[in-house]
Amino acid sequence: MTVPEIPRTMKAQFLDAYRQPYSFRDAEVPATSSPHDLLVKVDAAGYCHTDATLVAGHFAPNPPSFPHIGCHEFAGTVVKLSEGASPAAKNFPVGTRVGIPSCSFHPCGTCFECTKEAGPDSDAPGYSVYCAHALSIGVDQHGGFAEYALADARQVVKIPDGFSSVDTAPMMCAGMTIYAALKKCDPQPGRTVGIMGCGGGLGHLGLQFATKMGMAVVGVDAADQPVELAESLSTGAWIVDARKETANAVVKELGRREGKKDRGEMGVDCIVILTESQKAFDYGVQLVKNHGTVVVVSYPVNGFNISAMDIVARKISFVGCLLSSNKLATEMLEFAANNGVKAVQRRYPLSDLNRLVEEYHRTPGGKLVVDMSM
Template identity: 60%
Template sequence: MANFELPDVMKAQFLDAFNTPYILRSVPLPALSSPHDILIRVDAASYCHTDAVLAAGQMPPYPLSYPHVGCHEFAGTVVALPSDSPSLYRLGSRVGVPGRSFHPCGTCFECSSGPSVQDPDADPPGYSVYCQYSQNNGISTPGGFRQYAVVDSRQVAPIPDAMSAVDTATLMCAGVTIYAALKRCGLKPGQRVGIVGCGGGLGHLGLLFAVHMGLKVVGIDNADAPLRLARSTTSEARIVDARIEEAADVVAELGEADGKSDKGDMGIDAVIILPESQKAFDYGVKLLRNHGKCVVVSFPERGFQLSARDVVFRDISVIGSLVGSNKVLREMLEFADKHNVRASVKTFPLSRLNDLVDEYHKAQGGKLVIDMTLRDEVETAL
């Protein structure tokens, strides 16, 4: 094994049970177990809504065991790899790491399918983010809230030279998820997309991606801080406060702007649903013109109720979108680099992960990130 000079132990933040604070401990570095494995020094680790869901015990059966290290969107530098590694990465390579898919089986239907007419963005045969037998960093296996992590070289993406580790980490779940959802909308430049939950981590990135894709963008949210973030993110989107604007009024306004008089032809062409809220889902569907598409990203515990009348009489289609393939991940990073798409972030040192969690529950919007270059008196004393 070729490697940098590495310490014997590292710091990691652990969850010991549901609904408890993280605990910072010193533990041995993880070992490589596959030719596809690479060891990275974690440079930044971003907090996602799924981290909160998992910590609250609302994502059974994960984690599979305690103690558990969370975070499924992080970035780092390659510091060790097997001598027989087939990876194109080398020592010192900077990589972004999503949660899916760690150690896929390589032989199931998903892994063996490859790109197709139905899914041209799928990865080549042998690897799939949809493999039901794979593990997921930060969910079913340890994630990025630690100083070093073993990741699957097939799941990572090279970081553009101009992009920082902090900026990259936010794109490894939030970025690729909303980018893939926008692609799933199947829209052409000039068509209109709605993003419900536009002031959150995924939402404000979605506004930027959509604008640079040449789409007409309508962002929807219902709280002051997220709405402020959405409006400050871009001036090229119509931002709707769902508390004071009825969906029907927004549709009528858009119809007038488009010079349309037929009610069925008014509204938006596709909507992306990010909140775990039935009201948000209903609002988004009401914005759709006939034959519109509803792309669902969130997965509330009790699901969503859908009006059969919308499906039958308005020809509304509803599809889900998980994350993007590794191919889409790389495409998204290149797009973000080209168009300078960056999340609004607030950073914390690893030792203050619990402060980050407290900040998350204030619901101010944007992304919260552990920056491993930051130190404070608590971490220094450990």
């Protein structure tokens, strides 16, 4: 294969300060510095809630250094490997199409997270998405709102044949996160899962994944456009408008459908919380039957209040889900390609990123994607 010519400069969108628009200007193409590094020509880049949180100055754990190139969910084509490329990097020769998530750029490989024994959905020892010493692409390491970006070969995912880069980009955060959350719900036929925020970026993908996994699904949202988006997918999920139906009414209807008599056995087996509202959180917890599971994905600035009675008297379990392992990300993307799971998208050229951001704040629902071919 002919090695593509790589320019010295590129176009990129920079964040120069919190709560400011992006600045579109020239930048140097990044240089590889590790045997694991891949230089990727970006083909598509998704805009995520985390991008909005970072711009607002609320992403305290890993604040960026300015000027900063954001985007932690993107896809592209490998155009260069480092000198003395590692075995991991050699798995992605020039021309390979890859999806790039934020997590674990240059992990240390020696901390307790990196060396602990691998579980069924985790990566082999030596690499961990939870490494406290790693960088996060798009957060404290330059990301995908640029024509070229660096990726760590241990964190990328090969794009299946027939799946486009534009379809892949939203999967590198939204898809990975909701898939990992659903895996914590023991997905199998006969199980019922609820999704709070079912018309958002993660939620509408969750409706598709969960129904394709064979679960019965209750999707809940509380705004016109997200509800309309969720209903338009025709997944077979029961879409509930929380403004019109109480949680108690939903639980009773689930009980009627399943022939249950006691209140404690009525409801969903698991609920995934994607919203930041305490009211929505409480609504979701009310939907869970006794001994059920609440998977918390969102992390509002002020946190959530959890009732001790739900833990003690109803024996409900609460578990968090932030990241997906590389192993699970690969499984997710193959599942999506094989089952037709795709994000509902609106596309913009890189030069129009600020207009994309305005659209994000004006019309929630689905995913907004920078398409480099535009």
